[in-house]
Structures are given as structure tokens and as C-alpha cells.
Amino acid sequence: MVSSFEKKFVLHLPSSTENLALIRDFVSKIGAQAGLEQGQVSMIELAVDEACANVIEHAYGSDQTKEVIVRARLNEDTIEIQVEDTGKGFDPGTIEQKELTKLIAERRSGGLGMRMMQMVMDEVQYSIKPGERNELRMIKRLKRS
Amino acid sequence: MANSFAVSNAQHGEISILMLDGFLDAHTAPDFEEAIQKEVNAGRTKVVVNCEKLTYISSAGLGVFMTFIEEIREAGGDIKICGVIPKVMQVFEILGFHSLFDIVGDVPQAAAKFAEGAEGG
Numbered sequence: 001m002v003s004s005f006e007k008k009f010v011l012h013l014p015s016s017t018e019n020l021a022l023i024r025d026f027v028s029k030i031g032a033q034a035g036l037e038q039g040q041v042s043m044i045e046l047a048v049d050e051a052c053a054n055v056i057e058h059a060y061g062s063d064q065t066k067e068v069i070v071r072a073r074l075n076e077d078t079i080e081i082q083v084e085d086t087g088k089g090f091d092p093g094t095i096e097q098k099e100l101t102k103l104i105a106e107r108r109s110g111g112l113g114m115r116m117m118q119m120v121m122d123e124v125q126y127s128i129k130p131g132e133r134n135e136l137r138m139i140k141r142l143k144r145s
Numbered sequence: 146m147a148n149s150f151a152v153s154n155a156q157h158g159e160i161s162i163l164m165l166d167g168f169l170d171a172h173t174a175p176d177f178e179e180a181i182q183k184e185v186n187a188g189r190t191k192v193v194v195n196c197e198k199l200t201y202i203s204s205a206g207l208g209v210f211m212t213f214i215e216e217i218r219e220a221g222g223d224i225k226i227c228g229v230i231p232k233v234m235q236v237f238e239i240l241g242f243h244s245l246f247d248i249v250g251d252v253p254q255a256a257a258k259f260a261e262g263a264e265g266g
Contacts, residue, residue, distance in 0.1 A: 017172035021148030024201075042232055049203045053171035100211070100241055107215050109208030112240065116204050119239045 006075045007034075015056045015066040015085075023052050023070055027081070030072050034079070035144050043120040044079060044140055050113035051083040051136050059087025059134060078122075081138045089130035148172060152180045160256055161189045166198040169206035178209045181224075185213065190222025193255040197228030202236050210246065223247070223262065225255035 011026045013019045024045045031041030052068055060066040069084040095111050103109060117124050123139040150173035151166045161184045169177060184192055194210075196202075214224055226248045229237065237243060247258050 017170070018148065020170050020172055020203075021168065039232075039235075042235075046203060046236065049170060053203065053205060057171060100245060104211050104215050104245065107212055109204070109211040112204035112208055112211075116236075116239060 006073065009072040009074075011070045012067055013070075014064050015060040015062070015068050016064045017053060017056055017062075019068075020049050020052060020056075023068075024049055026070065027072065030074060030079070034074050034142075036079075037143050040140070040143055044081070047117045047120045047138055047140075048081055048083070050116045051081070051138065054113050055083060055085045055087060055134075055136075059085045059089060061087075077142060079140050079142060081140075083136045083138075085134050086132065087130075087134060089128040089134045091128065092126045150176060152177055154180060154183075156189075157252075157256065159189070160191045160193055160259060162193045162195055162252060164195045164198065168201040169199060170201065170203045171205035174205040174209055177206060178212070181209060181213050185216060185220075188220075190217045190220040191259050192217065192222065192224045193252055194224060194226050195228050195252055195255075196226060196230070196233060197251075199233055200230065202233050204240070207236070207240060207242065210242070214246070223259070225249060225258050227251050227255040 009030055011023065013022060027045045027048050028041055031044060048070065052070065055068050056062060066085070066087065071082040073080040095114055097111060097115060117138060121138040122141050125137045127135040148170070149167045150169055153164045155162045163180055165177065181192065210224060217224055224246060226246050228251055229248060237248065242248070249255050249258060
């Protein structure tokens with residue numbers, strides 16, 4: 001059933017880290033329009049930045065001819081963000097969530113973005129079909145200002 | 146513009162101060178990485194990262210700190226972080242950076258931390 005209040009937004013853009021600022025602005029404007037707390041908007045912006053940076057750098061290997069799609073669906077209680085790509089995909093189960101101290105000892109920083117998304121969003125789900133369509137769906141339950 | 150970023154460098158005795166300004170994300174993190182790499186290459190391993198003008202950080206920026214900290218500490222130095230605004234501090238705290246790095250109010254306090262370390266041997 002469709003909620004009594006629901007808005008949908010979509011952003012298509014070339015796969016380049018240069019566009020991360022545009023993506024953050026997109027999320028920020030939606031959050032402001034919906035009257036969300038600034039702190040909460042900042043955290044959603046961060047999660048979407050992380051998701052898109054992973055797509056741009058890992059799924060597409062910084063190939064700027066590819067396209068990243070960000071969809072946002074806002075209703076009274078939640079904001080749902082979906083990030084889509086047609087890149088090489090990955091198995092989220094194989095990404096080890098090591099202690100930070102271990103990563104530091106190994107002089108590595110991999111997997112931080114995924115960890116960040118899981119920390120700041122209420123739900124994070126992947127649907128991976130490499131080369132066809134990969135989707136990352138994140139949900140945040142809302143607090144309004 | 147919401148993706149501008151700059152890093153500038155000042156030398157105070159043996160302490161290198163890197164001032165970050167703007168948005169540190171996957172697009173701009175290579176600039177920060179290059180700035181720290183220059184310090185390491187020059188053997189300057191007492192580094193203060195002044196974040197008072199840093200308005201945004203994502204994991205790409207945090208990853209730069211993580212990549213270098215072990216090498217710098219092994220060389221007898223450290224990275225002290227100062228001047229962090231609340232929005233950026235929240236991101237540091239999400240990943241537990243406050244327990245892994247000295248994060249202090251300003252550059253003099255960061256310099257004092259280096260002095261304490263030197264006294265403590």
C-alpha cells in the first residue's frame with residue numbers, strides 16, 4: 001500500500017568521484033525539504049556518499065562512461081535510498097569487518113565505507129547481479145525537526 | 146562549491162601542520178594522501194592535522210589517516226588531530242577514531258601532546 005505521503009526522487013549521473021558533491025547535495029535538499037533534523041540529514045548524506053564512492057571506484061573501476069543511479073523514496077516514517085549500478089558487483093558476505101586496530105596494523109583501510117553505512121542507517125541490503133544490475137537499498141527511520 | 150578541498154602545510158620546528166579546508170571525500174582524499182606522503186618522505190613524522198576548516202569527511206578521508214599512522218608511529222612520530230567541528234567529530238567517533246588518535250582542541254594543544262610524549266620518553 002502506498003503511504004498517504006510519499007515522494008520519489010531520482011538522480012542519474014556519470015560514474016566519477018567528482019559527482020559525489022552533487023549526490024550529497026541531492027540528499028541534503030531532499031532532507032531539508034522533508035524537514036528532517038540536520039544531524040540526521042548529514043548522516044544519510046554520508047551513507048549515500050559511501051555507497052556511491054564504492055560503486056564508482058570498485059563496481060565501475062572509475063570508468064566515467066558508466067552511470068550511477070540514486071533513487072530516494074520519502075514517506076512519513078522513513079527515507080529509503082537505492083543506489084544502482086551495472087558494474088562488476090561483489091559478494092557482501094566476503095567483506096571482512098576487521099577491527100580498526102588490525103586494519104591499521106596492516107596499513108589498510110578497506111571496507112570502511114560499508115561499515116559506515118551499516119553504522120548510520122537502520123537497514124542496508126544488497127542485491128547483486130554482476131554486469132546486469134546491482135542494487136544497494138538503505139533505510140533510515142526519520143526524526144523530524 | 147560543495148566539493149572544494151585544499152590542504153596547506155606549515156612547519157613549526159619539527160612539527161608539520163597540515164591544514165585541511167573543505168570537503169574530504171573519495172574525490173579529494175588523494176590530495177590529502179599526497180600531502181602526508183610528502184611529510185613521511187621528508188622524514189617529518191610529527192604531524193598535526195588541523196581540521197578547523199574541514200567541513201566534511203567520509204571514510205576515504207579517514208582511510209588516509211589509517212594508512213599512514215602505523216608507519217609514522219614506527220618512525221617515532223605521530224599524527225595528532227585538532228580543531229574538529231562537531232559534524233566531522235561525529236564521523237570520527239562512528240569508527241572509533243577517538244580511541245586510536247589524539248584528538249585535541251587546537252594546534253598548541255597538539256604540539257603540547259608531542260612535548261608530553263618526548264618527556265615521557
